[in-house]
Amino acid sequence: AQKITQTQPGMFVQEKEAVTLDCTYDTSDPSYGLFWYKQPSSGEMIFLIYQGSYDQQNATEGRYSLNFQKARKSANLVISASQLGDSAMYFCAMREMNTGNQFYFGTGTSLTVIP
Amino acid sequence: ETGVTQTPRHLVMGMTNKKSLKCEQHLGHNAMYWYKQSAKKPLELMFVYNFKEQTENNSVPSRFSPECPNSSHLFLHLHTLQPEDSALYLCASSQGETSMWAAEAFFGQGTRLTVV
Numbered sequence: 249a250q251k252i253t254q255t256q257p258g259m260f261v262q263e264k265e266a267v268t269l270d271c272t273y274d275t276s277d278p279s280y281g282l283f284w285y286k287q288p289s290s291g292e293m294i295f296l297i298y299q300g301s302y303d304q305q306n307a308t309e310g311r312y313s314l315n316f317q318k319a320r321k322s323a324n325l326v327i328s329a330s331q332l333g334d335s336a337m338y339f340c341a342m343r344e345m346n347t348g349n350q351f352y353f354g355t356g357t358s359l360t361v362i363p
Numbered sequence: 364e365t366g367v368t369q370t371p372r373h374l375v376m377g378m379t380n381k382k383s384l385k386c387e388q389h390l391g392h393n394a395m396y397w398y399k400q401s402a403k404k405p406l407e408l409m410f411v412y413n414f415k416e417q418t419e420n421n422s423v424p425s426r427f428s429p430e431c432p433n434s435s436h437l438f439l440h441l442h443t444l445q446p447e448d449s450a451l452y453l454c455a456s457s458q459g460e461t462s463m464w465a466a467e468a469f470f471g472q473g474t475r476l477t478v479v
Binding site: 290292341353 | 394396404405406411413418451453455465467468470471472
């Protein structure tokens, strides 16, 4: 079974609008972390935001926020006030305590911001 | 400045060549990773090193040979590659202790490899 599922291969958003990128995960480990990364065309993976399984509140980092719904095993990334520079691939990832060093990545969502 | 540096950024090699990719981190991390990213495919984990010991080898062909001489450096030695090995190779590092499952991975900028 896939550990991380991203069902949106491509998304479009108007500049200055908000957009939600979906991510669902599968784990039986009660201790895990969820991560979002941005990969521009240059190739580098840039860490955006983290949510821990025990965190009571949704994580926020500037224009990025994570809509964490533990019972539904979803960790959607919300980007507010989209900018042209947000156009990139976005990857959701998970790390579990029991598997330690292993990071599980989704297939990614390509976001295009339209001027 | 990402903290994780990969060299070279681009590499073109013939199928009979031998080359090496280098990754260096000065973040004090003890886990290092090699990932392969092919066009329109998800990231594939190749190797994981924790405290210089290899802990994961995801059925990677022997034409890829990793080396981790210390916690700051990671190499990927390449020999007799195939055209289908052309891809972006990403190195990453993170805190590796069991208690650090909440720590993010930091990535280098990648080496774009073309095998001709």
